[in-house]
Amino acid sequence: MSEVLLAAHNVTKQFPGVLANDDVSVQLRPGRILALLGENGAGKSTLVNILFGMYRPDSGDVIIKNEVVDLHGPDDAISRGIGMVHQHFQLVPPMRVVENIVLGAEPSKRGLVDLEEARNRVVELSGRYGLEIDPDALVEDLPVGMQQRVEILKALYRDADVLILDEPTGVLTPQEADHLLSVLRELTATGLGIVFITHKLREVLAIADDIVVLRNGRVVGETKPAETNESGLAEMMVGRSVVLRVEKSVAQPGDVVLAVDELEVNDDRGQIAVDRLSFEVREGEILGVAGVEGNGQRELVEAITGLRHPMAGTMRIDGEEVTNGSAREISKKGVAHIPEDREKHGVVAVYSIAENSVLNRYHRSPFSIRGVLRRDVIERHAQEVVDEFDVRTPSIAVAASSLSGGNKQKLIVGREFSDDIKLLIAAQPTRGIDIGAIEFIHRRILEQRDKGAAVLLVSAELDEILGLSDRIAVLYDGKLMDVLDAQDADRERVGLLMAGITK
Amino acid sequence: MSRSILRTIAIPLAAVVFGLLIGVVLILSQNASPATAYTALVVGGLGDADALLRTLQKATPLIFGGLAVAVAFKAGMFNIGGQGQLLVGAVFAAAVGFGIDGLPMVIHLPAALVAGAIAGAIWGGIAGALKATTGAHEVIVTIMLNFVAGNLTDWLSANPWKDNSGNNIVARTPLVEDSATIPTLGAVPVGFLLAVVVAVACWLVLERTTYGFEVRSVGHNRNAAQYSGIKVGWIMASTMAVAGMLAGLGGAVESLGVDGRFEAGVNVGLGFEGITIALLARANPLGVIPAALLVGLMEAGASRMQFKAGVAPELIDVIQALILFFVAAPIIIRWVLRMREDNSEQLRLGAGWGQS
Incomplete structure (x- = not known):
């Protein structure tokens, strides 16, 4: 069992203004579940995108089955046995389950898709892994949990030895999530390795064999469920006790x-x-x-x-x-409203923090008088919101788009909470x-x-x-x-x- | 602050320089001297009082047309209908200008201008109202309204409002009364001053008033605007009406200040040049003024350039097209100048395509 299925070795990736991955090393062995834990922007997605061939590392190596590889794209990763289940499913809703599973790797006979053969293989596959599914159902008719199963089967159909799952439980009920975790556990019995990305501490403790915690692009901790607990993990993620x-x-x-x-x-x-x-x-x-x-x-x-x-x-x-x-x-x-989609409804990205701070009150005195905006009042108000709600920004004149998600949300909350x-x-x-x-x-x-x-x-x-x-x-x-x-x-x-x- | 202004004008400025540089190559290819040609161009546009008057006269409708596009841009809409709005503005202003007799200038001239403005506002407002109520795309509607306006004004100037003096067979209205004619102060046409005042007013309204805030909010993020309680449909409709009013005013100034009447076919294309101007100005109402002056200068000096340097005047159109090309594709300029992407308010061409 010395084989390494998938590994990142000292991977560094720089994006304009952000060091997304800084000398990151992780390792996945057969039959194990590796949980990548970290807050938004910690570099989890960048890392798996590198492992899946979407990005190339600036330095460092990707290792698949004990071999250093140079991935040129997801196709490359797939052909080497890496399968990925994205957070947002990549399915064609009006098509049948079997069609979705074989899409892009259809068995063919004389240039025509051999659906019969495809169906047989899908049935065999779902039997082998205990992932029951109706191959003839339309994907759009399936509940979300089943659609996820189709995604997993899609990867297995391509002979994946490694499954990467990006926030797989976000769209599931607690019971569905528990069920998924037990399915994943069974899958590892066949020697499959799983990379599991999440921000839910409970799940990590429930399922992982190995836990790697990322913060600001660096690996800040490696542990095992038996050696830690929820607050220990949270502390590692945030860097202070929470x-x-x-x-x-x-x-x-x-x-x-x-x-x-x-x-x-x-x-x-x-x-x-x-x-x-x-x-x-x-x-x-x-x-x-x-x-x-x-x-x-x-x-x-x-x-x-x-x-x-x-x-x-x-x-x-x-x-x-x-x-x-x-x-x-x-x-x-x-009535104050914190909208569910802050980018869509909550802020105007190109507006300054000052302008965003009056989005719900610009038309009222004292922010405007007889239709004319009063910039000094607006700026004073924005400064108050920024101070009171701890919006981390160099100035109230910068565009809202330059704020992190958390700071944008604090700006919105601050704006909505400025009145009784x-x-x-x-x-x-x-x-x-x-x-x-x-x-x-x-x-x-x-x-x-x-x-x-x-x-x-x-x-x-x-x-x-x-x-x-x-x-x-x-x-x-x-x-x-x-x-x-x-x-x-x-x-x-x-x-x-x-x-x-x-x- | 000055740095951010510099960053904002860097692209248009570089686009002008690039356009002129490629123009050098084109002039050389005609075996002419670029120095002579460009000197003639500038002298023809600025050399004496007449030249200056020509430049300012050319720039005036361009300012109005540019504003008509820029203001609509601010609300996230692409107004291709400047041409039609300008035509109806021109013909109705002319109608009031020649149709009423015996009024003092302080009443007659403003009345004629207002008639043009209202006609343009209705023309633009139709597109805005249709967008707000049915989702009909303003690009399609304004293009179609251009045709309607073209034919309507042709018919009006050939039939009920035709100039029947002498043996006139041209589709045109009679000359407007003196009391409705826009005067000229030395080398400066009053119409140009009006255009500058209107441009500044547009900027003030957009940047300093709650209405302008609503317009910009709708333009940048329609969902957030709706969330904050802005009546998005009303803003779209009213902004298009204002845009049409601006183009209509441009047409009115043409009829009352330059041509002295409405004549079918004379103003064709002016409305479309507004798109060039607005892009060059990056949809900033104040930027519209220098952009229009630049293009106005080139057009005013083109014939002298042809005469002195033997360069085809179409060269000016080519240079304009090149400038527009570089403004619309700033990535080329960024690549050449190694500039970073800026975060300033970006103009997005075709914003809204594919949406309702």
Whole structure:
């Protein structure tokens, strides 16, 4: 077992302005699972892209099966037995499972695709690895977990000895994720090696044989699950000790602020996305909306914030009907909104921090008077937001695009929290940002709750929902499965509801 | 600050230099002297009061046309309809100019200008309103409206508003009244001053007012604009109307200040040159002024260059096209000058293509 399946040896990769990988070495042996752990921007993706032949290292070597190789592209890596399952699936939804699996490596007979043969091989493959799947199903009809299985089969079909999985559990329910982990464990029994990229500490401890932690492009730690725990890993990732769970007091719910009744909202394709939803959020409490992404959360948030017109039902804020109110009318009621996609909705990338800091208030006094912007007031306000919300930037004159994700998010939170908030809609408030910023934003959200704001927290991170919410609503296929009190909720129970199972 | 300005104008400046340098090669290929040719060009555009007047007159509609494109750019839209907006502005301004008699200049001239501006605003506003309500792409709609405007103004000037004096057989309106004619102060046409004032006003509105903030927000990130409560549809429609108004004013100034009437076929192409100007100015309303002056100078001096150096005047069109090419493909200039990508507000050509 001295064979090395895949390794990076002293790999360095420089991008303009960033040293993405700095003398990184990792090693994967047959039958083992290597977890790459690190925050966004730590260099995990760069490293696997180098291993998969997407980038070439500036210096250092890629080693596949004890041999130094010079990869010229992903094709090169695939032909050497490296398979990759991307975070965003690379499937053709209207095509059948078998067609997706053989795509690009179709068996052919006299120049025609031999689908019969392809189907036989797929059936054989899924039997061998215990990855059952209907080869004739259309990919678009499959649940996400099954689509991921197709991706894995795609790699195995190409005789992969190494599977690289990039954040594979992000789109799964907790149960699906657990199932994936056990499937991966079984796969290693055949001698396959797996590289597993994640930022979820729990999973790393559950599955990995070896753990490599990256920070700022460097390997800052190598360990094994038995030798560490969650806070140990978090400390390695961040470089200081971190609080994984914010302290919170018992909620003091007051009057109903947001009342949603029989709300029905369509998605962009005109399909029902939110299906007659009714719930209330009271002042001084956080209602967490749990659910796998794409179960109507986005449409719900857009309807409440006035970005999308509901088809039926009503919404009231403080008893006043706002069902078809515009975004501005609703924000005037004291509603703050942390949007789920900060690049798309949250900031104007080319605008300065100062301009971004008044995106929701430029039209009001004192930021403008009779239609004329007051730059001095705006700049003073921006400086306050930057100072108070710890936005790390050289100046408020730089473009928002130059900020890191966490700092952009702090800017958005700072902007939204500059007024007294009656209702806070926080959608994926900590997605893709570093642990330090997550901690900061969680504390600020709780602070708003304690000041009496009603908070609707929508998140795909179950840990975030469980950690912050006072009550938890679970959304599945646009329907409200149940609303639980936080003390009655655990991963198991919420996870089943997220999968649409009510026992 | 001065460094960032320098970075902003580096590309257009380099594009002009590159264009002129390639022009040298083209002049040499015609067995002419580049020094003579370029000297003649400058003298023809700046040499005396007449030359200066020519340059300023040429630059005036270019400023308006450039603004019509630049302002729309700020809201993320590509206004190809400057030509049509300019034509309707020109014909309606002329109509008010010759159709009403006996008004004092302080009323008549502004009324004629406003008529042109309104006509242009309607023409641009149609495209903006269609974009906002149905998603119809402004590029397609403005191109089609150019044809409609061309035919409409041809017909108006050949039928109801035709100049029936003498044996006129040309499709043109009568001359506008003196009270609707834009005067000239020495070598400086008042129309040019108006254009400069309007350009500065555009810049102030865009950079210093809440309306301008909304326009720029829509242009840079329509989703974020919507999120912040801006009425995106209204901004798109109104910005296109303003853009059309600017082009319409350009047409009005042509009719009232340069030609003295509307004549079919005379203003063809002016609206399209606005696109060149806006690109050269990188969609900055203040940048439109020097860009228009430069192109105006080249056009004003072209005939002298032909006369003195024996160079075909089309050379000027070629140089203009080259400048435009280098501005639109700044990567070539960056490569030659080893410049880094800048983070300033970028112009994206064809922004919105493929979206609704």
